[in-house]
Amino acid sequence: MLKTTVGHRDLMPDLIRAWAIIGIVLVNVEMFSAGLNAGYPSTGEAGDHWAKLLVNGLFTLKSYSLFSMMFGAGLGYQLASAARTETNATARYYRRMIGLLALGLIHVIFLFLGDILVTYAILGSLLYFCRNGKPKTLIIWGLVLIAIQTALMMLGAGAMAMIEGITDPAARRMMDDQMAEQREAFLAIDAIFADGSFLQIAAARASLIPTLLPTVMMVQGISAFGFFLIGLGFFKLGLLSQPDHKFWKTSLFVLLPIGLILSFYGSNVYVGAPQRESAQGLFGMAIMILGSPFSTFGYIGVIALIARMGTGPVLQFLARGGSATLSAYLLQSVIMCIVTLPIGFGLYGQLGALPAVLIALATGIFTLCFVSLWLTKFKRGPMEILLRRWTYLGYRQPLQRNNA
DSSP states (O other): OOOOEETTEEHHHHHHHHHHHHHHHHHHHHHHHSBTTTBSOOOOOHHHHHHHHHHHHHTTTTHHHHHHHHHHHHHHHHHHHHHHHTOOHHHHHHHHHHHHHHHHHHHHHHTOTTOSHHHHHHHHHHHGGGTTSOHHHHHHHHHHHHHHHHHHHHHHHHHHHHHHTOOOHHHHHHHHHHHHHHHHHHHHHHHHHHHOOHHHHHHHHHHHHHHHHHHHIIIIIHHHHHHHHHHHHHHHHTGGGOTTOHHHHHIIIIIHHHHHHHHHHHHHHHHTSSSTTSHHHHHHHHHHHHHHHHHHHHHHHHHHHHHHTOOOHHHHHHHHHHTTHHHHHHHHHHHHHHHHSTTTTOOTTTOOHHHHHHHHHHHHHHHHHHHHHHTTTSSSOHHHHHHHHHHTTTSOOOSSOOOO
16 A cells, blocks of 8 residues: 655654644634633624634534544554664653643643643543554544543533523522623633733633633543544554555545534534523534544545645645644744734734634644744754653653654
């Protein structure tokens, strides 16, 4: 079978990461620029509606799914590297997770409330116990976890519908008072993001961590771990280095259309919801979770088709950028903070969906290009160098780069 590489690296994994990192900033920009409870301001503009519909339909729960898959595959690459150098991977892997956790905590407090590195560090520590699983078993359990995440979100939508349907005056008044308190708390946080100092904003983010982290685990953590398992299973089967494998052709022509239909249906329901934490919003999110594996595999099918066309300079440039996505991810947060917070242009709460998405798209392309150009002069991205030095502290580092 065809095995496309650039240098010592497989092309497909880095192209997948490159696609994912652009999609991630398109999804994250709403949390950077808009209110915690209400989201983007309602403008009534058709462009804003279509921007929200397209981002949710094409990228929400798909970009992070791709990233999660490659995180799981990364464990496989690290174990393979340890086997080649005949070193014990366990201590080194957990040093990497500790380093990732530290970066994530710094990131969530000083740059972005929606950080994924903390979640990945915690779940990645659990993933190591699955390292010896059989490929098909890992993939099956991954799909089961995604199904469980979908079911939980459906149950949440049902529970919210029951709450919204309460007619007893006393119970209704109590629920309305609780929701009003939550809205007031979010509005107070929004005011800090709009007008506060850098340290005040950091303190506000830190205060939300105890409630935010469990929420992320419940809403995305289960499916993220499922994609970890699938990525590790795909690595063991060698699928990520075989762009001409028949599974990717099936993914492109069969799974992708199914995924896009489900995703856009869910997106339409979600965008039309009166607020995100409503029965309609949660139901739309559940449908998007259901469609995420179909779309995720379908996107890789598209990337596999592109990879089969050769390794021209454009693909090499994109793939090189995809090999340093930790640096690109953190740089995105720096740029978006400058755009939205008072330390920079102060556009928090003022951007409609369309201008916010266009700024995010420019940011995603710029950061990918930046890290790709950086790698023409250096062996690894700046944050990859930092994390690797911590990971290999006291160990002899292998000379050959791989896809870890």
